[in-house]
Amino acid sequence: MRINLIEDDHTFATALTKALSTEGNTVDSVNTSEAALFLVENTDADAVILDLGLPDKDGLEVLATLKRITFGIIGYPGFATYSANKFAMSGFSQALAREHGDTDIRIRYFAPGATKTGLNSAAVNTLNAELGVTMDSTKTVARAFSQFLRSNALICQIGWPERFVTWLNKLSPGTVGSALIKHLPVIRRHVSSA
DSSP states (O other), X not given: OEEEXXXXXXXXXXXXXXXXXXXXXXXXEEOSHHHHHHHHXXXXXXXXXXXXXOSSSBHHHHHHHOOOOOBTTBOOTTOHHHHHHHHHXXXXXXXXXXXXXXXXXXXXXXXXXXXXXXXXXXXXXXXXXXXXXXXXXHHHHHHXXXXXXXXXXXXXXXXXXXXXXXHHHHHOHHHHHHHHHTTXXXXXXXXXXX
16 A cells, blocks of 8 residues: 655654555655645555644645545535435445445446536536636546446546545544535535526
């Protein structure tokens, strides 16, 4: 497993890197928020360990910078019904895969992030732009879906920030919630017209 470690305490970071490496993991370690953002954007890590008390920026601010969120894995304010439907599809896929786990039937789940399509309202596009949410083109999503179909993977979630925020939400939903709540005024302004 490849792990991004974002920790400014050198002694702790060294000890944790050693412990994780001993278990067979590859660890990339940085100690500032700027380096963290570069690392997260430029490596394909399986997990991230994020210190919330970085010296140059609060860890929650770092998290808020990674704004591409996958609906259905993260309950997103302003989109409760849409998120609930996506949650249901994800849970249904997981349950059905387990139900058929002793058969040749394979249930697979594909979760793209925000995508530029004609289905998006102008309000949603404006909201994403104001929040700095990166939207993938339909070609990018189609390419990823085609690769997913050729692979043996059962789940595909497009985009590193989505995978990171999903992982963090499983461990600490309050942390992700706090980061999203900071954006409520912007979300509410646009969702009312979406």
